[in-house]
Amino acid sequence: MKKFLLALTLAVCFQNGFAQEITLDKIYSGYYRGKGIAGISSMKNGEDYLVIEPNGIAKYSYKTSQKEGNIVDGQFSSYEFSDxxxxxxxxxxxxxxxxxSFLGKFDIKDLKSGKIISLNEGKPVQEPRFSPDGTKIAFIVDNNIFYQDLDNGKIVQVTEHGxxxxVLNGLADWVYEEEFGHARLYEWTKNSNAIVFIKSVETDVPEIYIPIYGKSLYPQEMRYKYPKAGEKNSVVSAHIYLLEGEKKTKVNLDNFKNYYIPNVIQTAKPDEIVLITSERTQNASDILKVNIKTGSVQKLFTETDEKWIDTDNVTLEFLEDNSFLWGSERDGNRHLYWYDPNGKLKKQVTKGNWEVIDYYGYDPKSKDIYIQTTEKGSINKVVSKINIESGKSQLISNTEGNNSANFSKNYHYFxxxxxxxxxxxTYTLKDGNGKIxxxxxxxxxxLQKLKADNFVEKEFITIPNEAGDQMNAWVLKPKNFDPNKKYPLFMFQYSGPGSQQVSNSWDNGNTLWFNHLVQKGYIVACVDGRGTGYKGAKFKKATYMNLGxxxxEDQISAAKWFGNQPYIDKTRIGMxxxxxxxxxxSLAMTKGADIFKAGIAVAPVTNWRYYDSVYTERFLRTPQENPDGYDKNSPTEYADLLxxxxxxxxxxxxxxxxxxxxMEFSEALIQNKKQFEFMAYPDKNHGIYGGQTRPQLYQKMTDFLLQNL
Incomplete structure (x- = not known):
């Protein structure tokens, strides 16, 4: 009878979650998968919004939050309206x-007539975009720009020689796409009379080739242009194409910074376009206004920085009167500045010891701009509105956590x-003042599934470094944490310039695996040291010319700090x-070899000479200018310390x-007679996923830790 009662008690406990745990099988089966709302977009009237649902694109009312039907039936992964x-x-x-970038097959539906036509006769295209008047769509095929007249179906070729x-026309090359963050390098003018595009000649850019093994008898090759640090980049130029007369004109940028042209931006005026250009050093950018009729170029202003400008994170937004907002770190934090149409500074709009992360829009009636900021601390992101004239600000989101917004066109809802x-x-419909x-x-x-499996929450702390900074950190401790016990410590970090891993936000990725490890008896921690973002330009740019x-040093300092805590076994720290x-x-296991017992490095850069030009030179300049910045911070130089x-x-x-x-790091370790484990994933890219790849990868890493930490 006692055995029966014990078994019954254990069964009840198991059902109530006391004996359950977070497993890799559950993580990768989708058991903990969350729900979202896809493709949220306000309609022009500001009273309805659209979302992508499994059976079509549905319309909802902001006022009632009720579904009003589908505007299109079928399955689609994205959509875009004409103006x-x-x-x-x-x-x-x-x-x-x-x-x-991707190749896509697109349809266009006329919502008045119900007629559906295929773009480019149903053949794949890249980067399609409606003309502002909605009568045409431009797109790219085989590195050339075309447009299709939606009234008669006629397709016109804009460029040749792609x-x-x-040669690429209107399309970013690999490094532009990766480091400037977008693939499209063309734009319609507001009056739909012209297309301004960037032409990239990458003939002299060195080529990388990658063997693709697949199941063929002989491996195939993937070849593409990849400019590594210090090597030649694409030669870029800006061009105007006038639809009437099919006339093309090259924009003369000889008197301006013109090594990179990362941005082509439509203004509020019908016959002009703005280009943002930069020299190779990326510490100065020209903001240039191009007159489409004459081809003349006016410099609105030059943004400068003694270290670098975040050319991959540009905010340039034109208001109805063609004045514009510009994002800059010039006062030590990223804030918005208001310029008149001719580039004269009107005022600094946002101020404070916090940063503007995202710009959502401007309401010309209320004169309010809507932004996401770090006003409530660097690990939180909140949404505010601020009056562009008075400076009066109002927080309209929750005060803690990671909050983002999708606004109605009239800003009455979000x-x-x-x-x-x-x-x-959690997705919540609110009015323009933040009322639910x-x-x-x-x-x-x-969340209930995770809690039933003994999910533990992050504890946020700060840790000092040797420079006197307080570094943001989080810690995951076992559910039954005993302060008198010594635990092994597993540290996770990214640490790249402007990045953030210590954030008060939900993470469906590694945090579930970290919980699995916590349940195996580890403490897991993460520290954002110098170079990371949202704590001001000085903290972020402290690593300039010495990346790594x-x-x-900050990760080693953090590991030592943890090692001095009574509950950490300082002989069992991993990364x-x-x-x-x-x-x-890789640096931790070499330069920090006396601190770290075990380490797992996935897809690491091991010498910045091997990485791309735009990213690397932004922070290090070229290898020719700064050889020590490259070599003295490369783990291959310290392979003998492992x-x-x-x-x-x-x-x-x-x-x-x-x-x-x-391969290079492996050879350095081999020649120094160092033993290590190596796992290569055939034909997998930087994400290392597909099929059973992720479950196998995370099981391998888990087994490695259980055996070695």
Whole structure:
């Protein structure tokens, strides 16, 4: 009878979650998968919004939050309206190329007549875009720009001579796409009379080739242009194409910075375009206004910085009167500045010891701009509105966590997506002042499943470094944490310039794996040291010309700090990181060999000479200018210092951080008679996923830790 009662008690406990745990099988089966709302977009009237649902694109009322039906039936992964909302562009199929670019098959539906036509006769295109008057769509095929007249179906070729790995028209090359963050390099003028595009000649750019093994008898090759640090980049130029007369004109940029042209931006005026250009050093950018009729160029102003400008994070937004808002770190934090149409500074709009992260829009009636900021602390992101004239500000989101917003066109409503490290994403409909109208979607089921499996929440702390900074950190401790017990410590970080891993936000990724490890008896921690973002330009740019030096010093300092805590076993400290984080882990296991017992480096850069020009030179200049900045912070230079257990992982088809990095580091370790483990994932890119790849990868890393830490 006693045995029966004990068994019954254990069964009840198990059902109530006391004996359950977070497992890799559950993580990768989708058991904990959360819910979201896809494709939220306000309609022009400001009273209705659209979302992508499994059976079509549905329209909802902001006022009632009720569904009013589908505007289009079927399955689509994205959509885009013409400006007058008479037509909608629908993505039916897609095939990825690089991180942002893809080939897609598109349909256009006329919402008045119901007629559906295929873009480019149903053949794949890149980067389609409606003309502002909604009568045409431009697109790219085989590196050339075309446009299709939506009234008669006629397709007009805008550019010629586009050739893969030689000439691109209106399309970013690999490094532009990766480091400036977008693939499209053309724009319609506001009056739909012209297209301004960037031509990239990459003939002299060195080519990388990657073997693709697949199942063929002989491996195939993937070849593309990849300018590594200090090597030749594409030669870029700006051009105007006038639809009437099919006339093309080259824009003369000889008197301006013109090595990079990352941005082509439509203004509020019908016959002009703005270009943002930069020299190779990326510490100064010209903001140039191009007159489409005459081809003349006017410099509005030059943004400068003694270190670098975030050319991958540009905010330039034109208001109705053609004045504009510009994002800058010139006062030590990223804030917005208001300029008149001719480039004269009117005022600094936002101020304070915090940063503007995102710009959502401007309401010309109330004179309010809507922004996401760090006003409530660097680990939180909140949404505010601020009057552009009076400076009066109002917080309209939750005060804690990661809060973002999708506004109605009239700014009377917004859908807030909010999360914290302890609560997954919740979507809430609010009015323009932040008053809750209705909760649209939560993830309480996801959270309940995790809590039933003994999910633990992050504890946020700060840790000092040797420079006197307080570094943001989080810690995960076992549910039954005993302060008198010694635990092994597993540290995770990324540490790249402007990045953030210590954030009061929900993470569906590694945090679930970290909880799995916590349940195996580890304490897991993460520290954002110098070089990371949202704490001001000085903290972020402290690593300039010495990428990796101060970042690893801060991780070593953090490890020592943890090692001095009574509950940490200082002889059992490990580290894990991916990409830049893999680079840091490789440095930790060499320069920090006396501190770290085990490390896992996934897809690491091992010498910045092997990485791309735009990213690397932004922070280090070229190898020719700064050889020590490259070599003295490379883990290959310290391969002889390796002491602990080291697992190196890389995908053979990584187009971003090439497999070459791990091969070079491996050779350095081999020649220094160092033993280590190495795992190569065939034909996998920088993300290392597909099929059963992720479950196998995370099981391998888990087993490595259980055996070596």
């Amino acid at each position: 007058d909302e008479s037509k909608i562009l629908l993505l039916k199929e897609s095939q990825p190329i690089y991180r942002h 050739v893969k790995n030689k 859908i807030e997506n909010t999360s914290t490290s302890a609560k997954p994403n 109208i209705k909760e649209l979607q939560n993830n309480n089921d996801q 030096k101060y970042e690893i 894990f990181g991916w990409s830049f984080g893999g680079y840091m882990t 002491k602990g257990k080291f697992l190196l992982i890389h995908g053979t088809a990584d187009d971003n951080v090439h497999f070459q990095n791990s």
